Amino acid sequence: MSSKPIGIFDSGVGGTSIWKEIHSLMPFEKTIYLADSRNAPYGEKSVKDIVELSKKNTDKLLSMGCKIIVVACNTATTNAINELRYLYSIPFIGIEPAIKPAALKSQTKAIGILATKGTLSSALFSKTSELHTQNIKVIEVEGNGLVELIESGKKDSPEMESLLKQLLQPMLLQKIDYLVLGCSHYPYLIPTLKKILPEDVQIIDSGEAVARQTKSVLTQHDLLNTSTSFARPEFLSNKNPVILADLINAEENGFSVSYFDF
Template sequence: MNNLDPIGFFDSGIGGTSIWKEVISLLPHENSIYLADSKNAPYGEKPIEEIIALSNKNTDKLLEMGCKMVVVACNTATTNAIKVLRSSYTIPFIGIEPAIKPAALNSKTKSIGILATKGTLSSKLFHKTSELYSGEITITEVVGNGLVTLIEQGKQDSEEIKYLLIKLLQPMIDAKIDYLVLGCSHYPYLLTVLKRILPDNVQIIDSGEAVARQTKKVLEDLHLLNTSSAKGSHKLFSNSNPEVLRKLLDTAGNCLIEHLDF
């Protein structure tokens, strides 16, 4: 492991690129490898044993490719598998959890909403975090059934997803939330539609910036920051259709985007 080695990322598809973008924006000299496990998306509806097995598979592939660290750019994989990953491998792992704390601490209506997958909302780690704040505020949890599948098909701006979101968000609007926490790394790609549906006073937060800051801190602490002055190079692989990734990242330079079986 040395500081020129890439940072590895994996997600149950293309959604984790919302995290990847934040990390490479903060750390422009880092190289990266991203695995979009779209073939197995969504993770949120799978049993915990399968989520752990898929997380191990993705980690093994990233290690084979020489990564110095792994960012688990998936809420479901983090909340269900990161403890196992950290006990099984010697490299550092960065996880992603729903940003309940800032929403709970800043809510004026004392009512927040969390839109996440079934796998995240039913996990022990999520419940532990949620219980810390549920005494002070009302938390409306909604499972985003169908959202990941539509985003994986490149339909994040479609009428289909708009009507699905209107239905999913209604309980939160009824509860007068003033913060919506996005508990899935796919969901930041729905920001435009979400803002159209939600009342103007509702703030939407995700974990991307916090994950990027934590990634930088861990690399600094372990003396693994890339000290090169060159712009980082990035390889993104999908085990399904890479065209969806290409459309999503058409403005990102210095990127190789290809199909890969893993």
């Protein structure tokens, strides 16, 4: 089992931000990344639909022999991971907005959370937020339109910068000093965010923490690969493989991206 791949799925290409952290930490682990871009974004869908899509993604990765599944999507984690853990016997790693470190470090006692509607309205997000944000002002903003622009290859466009300025305005008015990125697509917006945000606002995402947790769980289950040979990753997309290939610099890195269909 230890030589089998780590499966990673997201509602599109954004979860490659998580994949990069996992691959960087564990380069000898074989990884399979599945981008469900055809159904992106998950944030506007019902809980039932999110669960069903998460099950389909899981089944596809299990059919390819994966030993662990990383749900590299905040919306899928907060709405479906409990169901997945109940239905399947392999370990699952989820991703949640890094609210706790932002709340603990904030000096202005005001933090911003940029996430999808599906994440912000979930019971798991609400529970996590209540647990860690007592005496902290939390400004939640739905990132409507951001995932669609990233999935269209427009992460660095003037249109994206204009939309981000509009979305961030309520947070800036409240003098936040930490911005929590609550969607795995959003780390790709950090260069643009840094152009808009004051220098004293820190940006936090969950990528490194997810990678460390994945390695920890693999170790606990005796599933960590003992090979010292570089493992070439595999990428699948069910809509536009070119967008995915561009994000991971596939040509430069010698990676291949395949089309798949449910």
